[in-house]
Amino acid sequence: MTDAPATTHDTLQRRGLMFILSSPSGAGKTTIAHRLLREDRAIRLSISATTRPPREGEIDGQDYHFVGQAEFDRMVEADEFYEWATVFGHSYGTPKAHIRAGLKVGEDFLFDIDWQGTQQLFQKDQQDVVRVFILPPSLDELRRRLVGRGTDSCDVIDARMARAQAEISHWDGYDYVVVNDDIDVCFAKVEQILAAERMKRARQTGLIGFVRGLMKPD
Numbered sequence: 001m002t003d004a005p006a007t008t009h010d011t012l013q014r015r016g017l018m019f020i021l022s023s024p025s026g027a028g029k030t031t032i033a034h035r036l037l038r039e040d041r042a043i044r045l046s047i048s049a050t051t052r053p054p055r056e057g058e059i060d061g062q063d064y065h066f067v068g069q070a071e072f073d074r075m076v077e078a079d080e081f082y083e084w085a086t087v088f089g090h091s092y093g094t095p096k097a098h099i100r101a102g103l104k105v106g107e108d109f110l111f112d113i114d115w116q117g118t119q120q121l122f123q124k125d126q127q128d129v130v131r132v133f134i135l136p137p138s139l140d141e142l143r144r145r146l147v148g149r150g151t152d153s154c155d156v157i158d159a160r161m162a163r164a165q166a167e168i169s170h171w172d173g174y175d176y177v178v179v180n181d182d183i184d185v186c187f188a189k190v191e192q193i194l195a196a197e198r199m200k201r202a203r204q205t206g207l208i209g210f211v212r213g214l215m216k217p218d
Contacts, residue, residue: 012204012205012206012207012210013106013204013205013206014106014198014203014204014205014206015103015104015106015128015203015205016102016103016104016105016106016107016108016109016128017103017108017109017128017129017130017197017198017203018046018099018103018108018109018111018121018125018128018129018130019043019108019109019110019111019130019132019194019197020111020113020118020121020129020130020131020132021033021110021111021112021132021134021190022112022113022114022115022118022131022132022133022134022167022174023133023134023135023136023167023180024135024136024142024160024163024164024165024167024168025146025160025163025164026136026142026143026145026146026149026160026164027134027135027136027142027145027164027180028134028136028180028183028186029112029134030112031183032134032180032183032186032187032190033045033110033112035187036110036187036190036191036194037110039191040191040194042107042108043108043109043110043194044102044107044108044109044110045109045110045112046094046099046109046110046111047061047062047063047064047065047095048064048065048092048093048094048095048113049064049065049066049067049072049075049081049092049093049094049095050064050065050066050067050072050090050091050092050093051066051067051068051069051072051090051091051092052064052066052090052092053066054066065095069091072084072091072093075093075095076093080095080096080097081093081094081095081096082094082095082096082099082120082121082124082125083113083116083117083118083119083120083121083124084117084120085114085116085117085120087114092113092117094111094113094117094121103128108194108198114167115133115167115170115173118131118173118174119173127202130175130176130193130194130197131173131174131175131176132174132175132176132177132178132190132193133170133171133173133174133176133177133178134177134178134179134180134186134190135168135171135177135178135179135180136164136179136180137179137180137181139161139164139165141181142161142164143157143161146160146161176193178190178193
């Protein structure tokens with residue numbers, strides 16, 4: 001596992017990032033996100049606000065911030081969201097304040113959002129956003145995975161497939177695109193992307209002082 005951000009002799013202080021994973025439903029995004037959160041302690045899930053009711057086992061403040069539509073609308077009017085959207089009749093949004101504070105001290109946040117949310121987030125904070133889109137190996141395989149869940153009716157699956165094709169059309173709005181034909185290989189690629197983005201010079205806020213120290217005459 002990766003330790004939490006720290007400044008040591010070999011780890012320079014850096015600014016955090018917002019790591020976005022998007023994919024059509026059934027392409028493996030949620031599996032990869034959960035695994036990343038388990039195996040990398042330096043990244044945490046961005047908790048969205050939503051108007052949908054909690055599902056069995058979900059905890060307010062841990063899985064989502066569950067709010068009424070009136071409160072959600074107030075937050076929109078007050079510009080308290082990085083991004084927000086309505087999906088299948090329910091509203092979802094990403095609150096700003098906590099994330100902005102965390103980025104300044106080197107915390108990384110994982111976002112499980114669609115292409116519309118990704119676009120909004122990127123428009124508001126380009127320097128901190130890393131966008132990764134996960135594709136299924138084929139539409140036939142995507143449908144097989146959705147049917148295999150055993151949770152949706154044929155009509156719902158048809159709606160998800162139609163939405164999937166619409167989402168796939170926005171693949172070129174992402175920094176990285178990974179095909180998930182093997183979950184372990186796909187996860188390894190996502191890990192590599194995250195590691196490389198953390199090392200970008202622009203995010204190494206402690207680099208200037210460190211280099212100046214190296215250049216001081218003895």
